[in-house]
Amino acid sequence: MQGVAAAVLVPTSLSLALPAFPPRERATAVGVWTAVSAVAASSGPVAGGLLAATDWRWIFLINPPVVLVAWLAGLRLLPRTGPVRGERRRLDPLGTLLVLLGTGSVTTACVEAADWGYGAPATLGFLAAGLVLGALAVAHVRRHPDPVVDPALFRTRAFTSAALGLLSYFLAYASALLAATWLFTGVWGWSPAGAGLAVTPWPLTVLVVSMLSGRIVRALGERTTAIVGGVCFAAGPMWWLLLAGGDGGHYAVEFMPGLVLTGVGAGLYQPVMFAAAGLLPARQLSLGSGVLMMSRQGGSALGVAALVVITGGAARPGLDALRAGWVFTAGTAALAAVAGAALRTRVRTDPAEIPAATGENRGSGTDPIRHH
Structure with missing residues (x-):
């Protein structure tokens, strides 16, 4: 969580x-x-x-007070934003799962290799599975209309x-x-x-x-x-x-x-x-x-x-x-x-060349790429 x-x-x-x-x-x-x-x-x-x-056991009590302060500050200070008009993003559960399993498989192979053996079937199997899943994730995001990672x-x-x-x-x-x-x-x-x-x-x-x-x-x-x-x-x-x-x-x-x-x-x-x-x-x-x-x-x-x-x-x-x-x-x-x-x-870096540095555009969330 x-x-x-x-x-x-x-x-x-x-x-x-x-x-x-x-x-x-x-x-x-x-x-x-x-x-x-x-x-x-x-x-x-x-x-x-x-x-x-x-x-x-005290280590598990670090988060609550910090999160509470941050939450209260966020309610007061953070700008209220909504979705970009005209764009409705979709979730990509398959792409997310492929990235997660690919990374997890390679990490598992590395961490457990010393106990399983570097040439053991389990080690090689997890490593191969991670590489295959990584390749599938790349292929998936190239075809998906709204992928988890946009190429x-x-x-x-x-x-x-x-x-x-x-x-x-x-x-x-x-x-x-x-x-x-x-x-x-x-x-x-x-x-x-x-x-x-x-x-x-x-x-x-x-x-x-x-x-x-x-x-x-x-x-x-x-x-x-x-x-x-x-x-x-x-x-x-x-x-x-x-x-x-x-x-x-x-x-x-x-x-x-x-x-x-x-x-x-x-x-x-x-x-x-x-x-x-x-x-x-x-x-x-x-x-x-x-x-x-x-x-x-x-x-x-x-x-x-x-x-x-x-x-x-x-x-x-x-x-x-x-x-x-x-x-x-x-x-x-x-x-x-x-x-x-x-x-x-x-x-x-010349302030005179950057319109967003002055006036009402400052901090307004205007598309920054237009000022380059």
Whole structure:
């Protein structure tokens, strides 16, 4: 139920935010959106570790007060919108099921391969089923009149780059976060609370950099900012690969700088790539945001599965296994940087050239593509 709710809530939040700002301000707006999202996601281990140290049941009480406050604020602050006139969207249950089963089959094969055996019939069967279902999903969306993923979205080159880049980025993000947790609790023997606190430099750095992302984008441009972000994220696991030892006695030198580097990378990369949804026509904003969220969630799930495979499925991987995982993390982050290099938004930044920045059109939800 939480997954269904998140699938509706998160893309809608981005599609509500983007039309409210002219193109020159979207990097700042999405930077704030990213900062909140990244801090919430990255601080989960911190809050979870602290609560689990008292009683693990407390973790299930985090959502209600936060949701209640957000719900009340939404009633007061969010714009009231309705369906686009003349367009009635249909559900695509078959396409949704094919995407779900395809991703789930590949993830299951990766996660269970260490126990089943890499050449076991079950492993190969799930992997083959995932690939076949993925091919069927592609064929289905190309023929369906109103598919779960509209191929027309990918005619916008910047959006395609963003979708592929975010997939690669979250492969790196999920594997880096899990590997850090395994290092702290398994190799170094720290408590869950200590491991949670050790991760805090990451979300704090993301918070600061994301809030400044608008100014950085205006100074460097979207493409350069995305490249720098991907490279910084890749530099974090490379730092750990070279310096992280087996006792945790020099955390401030061996590991924390890598967390700061990945935080800088996340704060630069995510706002630019998620803002690419704003290049789509207004009627496609929600759908485009949903596709970018699919890249985010699919990349996260596959990143965890890939790390499990790389580390041999051990409950407490050793340092050598984690080093192999950091190589994977650095490589996928580098691929994200390559996707950023292909980003071409051509958004003008001169306020005089953007009608949506002034007058009654500001925040009205006018189709942003007309102002490019």
